[in-house]
Amino acid sequence: MRLGVMFDRDLPPEQLIPFARALDETSVDDLWVVEDLGWTGGVSSAATALAVTSRLRVGIGISPAPLRNPMLLAMELGNLARVHPGRLAAGIGHGVGDWMRQAGAAPPSPLALLEETIGSVRALLRGETVTLDGRSVHLDGVSLVHPPAAVPPVLAGVKGPKSLALSGRVAQGTILPEGVGPAQLPGIREQIGAGDAAEEHEVVVFTYLHIGADAAEFTRSMVEGQASWLGVAPEDVAMAAGTPEEAAAQVKSLWAAGADTVAVRPLAQEDPLRHVTALLSAL
Template sequence: MTQLGAIFLPQNPPERLREVVRAADDSGLDELWLWEDCFFESGIATATAALAWSQRVRIGVGLLPVPLRNVAITAMEIATIDRLFPGRLLAGIGHGVQPWMRQVGADVESPVTLLREYATALRALLHGEEVTTEGRYVRLDKVALDWPPSPPPLLLAGATGPRSVRLCGEVADGVILTASTTVDGVREAGSLIDDGRRRAGRDAAPPVTVYMTARSGAAAAAAEGVRAMVDAGADKVVLEPTADEDPVAYVRFVAEEVAPLTA
């Protein structure tokens, strides 16, 4: 069966999250994904609460905008959550939406350089390494986690432009593609990711997660779209509701109506 997830949009108030998490857990949904969009809700705070309120569903965060976060703090947070809830956190990082980054004074001249430096350092920290680096943006002096997770969690990264997608193939353990990605776009991204993987000398291309917009009540159409994404190279599909969807009903729709059609 294809792995499916659903997104809890941050346009929903945080106090609705508990009932959505419980519905996801009870209905058998594989994954519930959260966003750290400015200026709605924290990805780390909501992920921690969601994991505490649930027993089995995996919780994804896509994406944590790296210009906003010191890499050591992000490593500490991911490591802590993974030790509290082993194997259930899926943490993704990315450039962040550039107008938002400028709005808070966190934009950088080269987002690609920042993401490369950040992902390299973060992955090393999560693997229990001591990191010293003097990059253009990321600077660490003998930094190591006292409580590294074991085994280390997968580090995911998401992007849209070709250079950034290729970079994700180089430095990440999994790649996230937005809901604007078409079926042909998934194929094109797969080639870029594989190219990045080869440049880094990695044996296997990182798995691809793609978001896909789907409305409740259209299970057959959603399942058809999921199958098309998988055929194009997606390893996992996370369904994104429209803003008018009830989030509780939506996770049940994905788990109980769409998932059986994608078996």
């Protein structure tokens, strides 16, 4: 059971360095960085965080496949994995449909693009030469000159049934969005399936974090927006909120329900690590 912390996308990018250094001194396992349209780049954020820490695994959650050529993405990930062996986890997803259309990158088949991207990136990171004339990805005899010895896991950031099944087939893990609760996890794991029986499949669950009596009011607008995106009622959006003990109980319930990694997302813009410290004390 791993515990991660997300560097919220609304925090100024220059705060990532002190945030990562402070987190590296705690018992937290992971630091997750975000790649959302218009905010910051996931690869550059991961590189920054890895360079100023010595212990944390840094996860990219997530790179949108429509914005990332698989060869270039494998080059970037391979470089990070060579420089910081064993400390990178790479999430790849469909990207938010509206954002991909805004960027002129909406694919004709998001499922085909994601499957072909993940398959190609994984093969390239293993040092293979890849030729693929797929529905969305076209590569002709490409390979990495410096493939990493410690190949980083590639996870799929997805939520729909078809995408979850795809993740089980082709990825080494699945990243689930904020709001997924312990009641949903067993069914989601079933949709993911066993995948390659010789390979463990890591399930990462993102969850909101806010410690304080104002938790319900503070998180209201975020929860309502996430509920609409997930297609659930606001009261069904799970989060680690309230007292430190209540937040810790939510994290423990996610672990118990089948999450291998719970990555909390502190929503407070001022001193977000205070919420992490309170959670750690309760855990």
